[in-house]
């Protein structure tokens with residue numbers, strides 16, 4: 073699957089612009105602040121139904137206007153064309169996403185239909201990031217290949233919200249007796265266990281499956297002296313001898329039970345997959361080193377680049393039996409963060425990918441990319457208008 077045409081209307085700094093893209097490498101260059109990232113952001117809004125930068129729709133409306141429109145025409149390998157239209161109106165605060173002529177109302181049916189991987193300078197800090205950053209990254213990744221996971225996550229989040237609002241309400245006006253409150257919390261906890269265990273098991277399976285994808289990418293970029301490892305950290309006992317569904321249920325129920333008094337005191341849910349963490353480690357000669365304390369800045373970046381590029385193979389293989397087509401990759405200005413040797417390795421790795429979009433302020437990177445890509449479509453983004461510049 074690739075994005076053939078993109079039109080932007082009153083989106084950020086674009087009044088009305090259209091782009092035709094190559095199915096392989098799209099090299100987008102220009103000075104700071106000219107609108108390179110904005111193009112990638114628009115693509116992410118079509119594929120993810122929200123901005124990869126987590127900007128609000130309001131912030132994306134071009135200053136002085138009331139609404140924006142993004143239109144993307146996609147083609148899949150077997151020549152099926154699909155159009156996505158994302159519109160937002162500031163006055164009515166209404167957003168709509170059309171897939172062909174149909175309004176997308178059920179996110180779970182849509183997510184993963186246009187698989188996308190984004191790597192931006194913000195992501196390069198993922199290994200130093202918060203548990204929330206890491207959960208968000210992998211939740212989006214797993215959701216793109218599993219509707220079931222997306223649904224469970226949504227149900228779980230809803231229960232957490234309801235439980236939290238009960239806990240908060242109790243802090244403000246203690247209208248329930250301790251016994252009633254604990255009974256009600258017990259009911260929410262049962263729901264949490266039921267959805268939470270499914271999420272937990274999927275995440276544990278995921279890190280097992282993902283390991284070889286990341287190892288391969290890391291090896292190709294940085295050699296084999298280290299092996300990247302991701303572990304899952306949870307207050308629920310996930311030791312290998314406790315991995316049966318019944319044992320996990322029991323551990324989780326007991327954990328929730330043991331936390332109940334503290335949760336009541338603090339007015340917030342304290343245990344479960346919404347508090348879990350992914351730990352990034354490096355393995356050398358059988359010893360494991362925690363990235364947070366061990367890695368240099370460059371090693372952090374290499375770890376994350378290998379992780380994000382590994383997402384390509386992971387998604388591709390997981391949707392191989394569908395007619396969706398391979399994911400699109402957006403690389404937002406990451407070359408400036410890496411040394412030449414790594415850039416060369418990344419370039420040779422991504423030639424085997426599907427459609428790639430790459431932004432940079434430095435058009436010299438074209439020379440490196442040309443060694444791996446036969447054909448590159450280049451776009452020069454200036455303050456005035458974007459232009460296609462294929463003969464550089």
Ligand SMILES: Nc1ncnc2c1ncn2[C@@H]1O[C@H](COP(=O)(O)OP(=O)(O)OP(=O)(O)O)[C@@H](O)[C@H]1O
Pocket residue numbers: 083084085086102103104105106107108109110111131132133134135405433
């Ligand atoms: N709602 C908006 N309306 C109009 N212009 C906007 C809006 N939001 C952001 N901009 C402008 O978009 C520009 C930033 O675009 P973008 O982030 O795509 O630049 P860039 O080319 O990626 O720059 P850099 O090389 O620094 O990353 C800024 O000049 C900013 O003022």
Ligand SMILES: [Mg+2]
Pocket residue numbers: 108109110404405431
């Ligand atoms: Mg940018």
